[in-house]
Amino acid sequence: MHVNFDKFSEGILVGDELVIDGGMATFVVTEKIRNDLHCKCTDPGLLLPRAKLSFWRDRKLVERNFGLPTLSAKDWADIEFGITEGVDCIALSFVKDANDIKHLKTYLSRRSLEHIKIFAKIESLESLKNLKDIIEASDGVMVARGDLGVQIPLEQIPAIQEVIVELCRNLNKPVIVASQLLESMVEYPTPTRAEVADVSEAVRQYADAIMLSAESAIGAYPEKALSVLRAASERMESWSREENMQRLLPQYQLAIALPDRISEQICTSAVEMANNLAVDAIFVYTKHGHMASLLSRNRPNPPIFAFTDDANSRKSMNLYWGVIPLQLPLSKSMDDNFKQTIKLLKSKGSVKPGDSVLVVADSDLNQPRAASSVFQSIQVRLVD
Numbered sequence: 001m002h003v004n005f006d007k008f009s010e011g012i013l014v015g016d017e018l019v020i021d022g023g024m025a026t027f028v029v030t031e032k033i034r035n036d037l038h039c040k041c042t043d044p045g046l047l048l049p050r051a052k053l054s055f056w057r058d059r060k061l062v063e064r065n066f067g068l069p070t071l072s073a074k075d076w077a078d079i080e081f082g083i084t085e086g087v088d089c090i091a092l093s094f095v096k097d098a099n100d101i102k103h104l105k106t107y108l109s110r111r112s113l114e115h116i117k118i119f120a121k122i123e124s125l126e127s128l129k130n131l132k133d134i135i136e137a138s139d140g141v142m143v144a145r146g147d148l149g150v151q152i153p154l155e156q157i158p159a160i161q162e163v164i165v166e167l168c169r170n171l172n173k174p175v176i177v178a179s180q181l182l183e184s185m186v187e188y189p190t191p192t193r194a195e196v197a198d199v200s201e202a203v204r205q206y207a208d209a210i211m212l213s214a215e216s217a218i219g220a221y222p223e224k225a226l227s228v229l230r231a232a233s234e235r236m237e238s239w240s241r242e243e244n245m246q247r248l249l250p251q252y253q254l255a256i257a258l259p260d261r262i263s264e265q266i267c268t269s270a271v272e273m274a275n276n277l278a279v280d281a282i283f284v285y286t287k288h289g290h291m292a293s294l295l296s297r298n299r300p301n302p303p304i305f306a307f308t309d310d311a312n313s314r315k316s317m318n319l320y321w322g323v324i325p326l327q328l329p330l331s332k333s334m335d336d337n338f339k340q341t342i343k344l345l346k347s348k349g350s351v352k353p354g355d356s357v358l359v360v361a362d363s364d365l366n367q368p369r370a371a372s373s374v375f376q377s378i379q380v381r382l383v384d
Contacts (some may be wrong), residue, residue: 001047009037011064017056020047022149029055052150052294061125061151070100079104088315089117091142096126098137105137115312119176122164123147129166135171140319146179146213158201165205170252172297174208175320180212181210182228186219196232203236206249206299208321241301244275263376265360267294268359270378275301277380280355281345284362285330285337287311289320291362291376296320302358305350307341334361334377342383355383 011194014362018027018039025045029364031038037367040243055062070092081088092104094242095240101118117139120127124147127134161177181199182191202210210233215225251268253263274282284292285297292306294302299321306317306325317325328344330337338359359379 003053006035007064009035011062012055013057014055016062017042019054019056020045021051022054022146023154024048024051052147054150059153063125069094070094071104071123079284083111083113083116085147087116088312089119089139091119091121092143093121093147094124094127095120095122095134095138096124097130101134102136115316117316121147123151125151128152128160130170132167135168135173138173138318140176140208141168142175142176142178142211143159143207144179145177148179160289161202162205165202165207168208169206169249169297169299170254172254172293174293174321176209176211176319177202177205177207179213181212182215182225185215185225185228189221189224191228192223196228199229200236203233204240206321207313208296208319218226234237242327244301251298263291264294266360266376266378267291268298270358271295271298271300273378273380274358277356277358279358279380281305281351282358282360283307283338283341284360285334285341286362287313289317289325291360292317292323292325293320295360303350305341307337307343334359338381351383353383357381 005171012029012032014029014032016029018037020026020031021171023043025041025047026043027039027041028039029037055064079090081112090104092100101120103119105114108114110116119140119142120138121144122128122131122134122143123144141164143161145157145161148160152160165175165177181202182195184195185191188269199210212225212229212231216222219225251372253261253264256265270282271355273279279302281297281302282300284295284304285307286292287308287310289306289308292304295304304320304323306314306323307316308317308319308325308327309330311327314327318321326344328340342351342357346353351357357380359377359381360381361377
């Protein structure tokens with residue numbers, strides 16, 4: 001096997017294990033001659049192009065820092081292609097620290113492309129060491145379990161996933177759990193029961209989204225895989241509501257400035273009211289989606305319908321847990337907005353006469369974000 005990288009064998013000792021794609025095949029280093037490694041296969045398997053290689057010593061990853069940039073020349077070319085095609089978000093691979101995110105955000109800002117969201121893919125030991133800073137700098141996070149499993153022992157992945165999901169919720173950043181959710185459905189029309197349990201566990205942890213990879217990209221049964229993903233997710237969410245699990249969620253104060261603290265407390269109180277009163281829906285009228293995200297962070301029982309007149313906000317809110325974003329013209333009159341949106345949702349069958357709705361008005365709807373939050377309010381209304 002030829003590896004086109006001069007420093008590939010640097011720091012490697014005889015006896016180290018070379019693991020292919022997290023365990024698809026394994027070799028042990030038997031001899032090192034200058035830059036060449038002679039290896040013996042201990043676990044035969046399929047060696048695919050662009051396979052991910054890692055070295056292990058005494059069951060620990062051999063960490064090596066070659067000083068390579070997070071974004072290569074090809075990555076920048078791909079970003080330019082994505083911008084040309086009008087992408088809504090970019091998932092940045094192998095993030096080492098918050099500076100990787102800030103660098104790309106600065107680049108987009110200079111081109112007035114702040115609406116493109118940056119998601120950090122957590123898939124390396126370096127990213128885990130700087131996890132909180134990376135999450136705070138990002139617009140969201142993807143738990144890339146396939147690549148993460150190349151760098152950490154497999155038995156640690158479930159606990160690390162739960163830590164990442166919980167930290168993202170506490171910091172009010174959407175989190176996607178991805179990779180190998182229904183891997184067997186790449187070839188077979190039905191998943192293993194263990195895979196269904198894995199999907200359900202991600203939903204139980206309150207991940208904002210779960211994502212298929214090879215199942216839909218190259219799999220033989222992409223539509224069936226999506227159907228299984230939806231069915232398993234809906235059942236676990238239904239069970240969670242029946243058990244009222246949201247009552248158990250701890251809340252952490254994020255805001256420092258008084259207006260932001262008011263927004264946070266209003267949304268926490270609104271969700272508590274919605275759960276206690278068993279309302280049928282939560283309505284929030286928002287410009288930038290901030291209040292919708294704070295409501296989502298509390299994982300309420302009823303669905304959150306978020307109304308905005310901004311196209312980019314509607315797209316970004318699609319990733320928030322429990323939020324159904326809708327774009328339509330909004331006025332300064334809350335009564336007019338409520339009548340308009342009730343009419344719309346009645347026509348869709350989302351609400352019906354007699355339903356109770358908790359309404360949250362966001363101060364950012366008609367004012368800059370820095371303005372006072374005194375215009376925020378909570379109301380409970382009945383659908384006529």
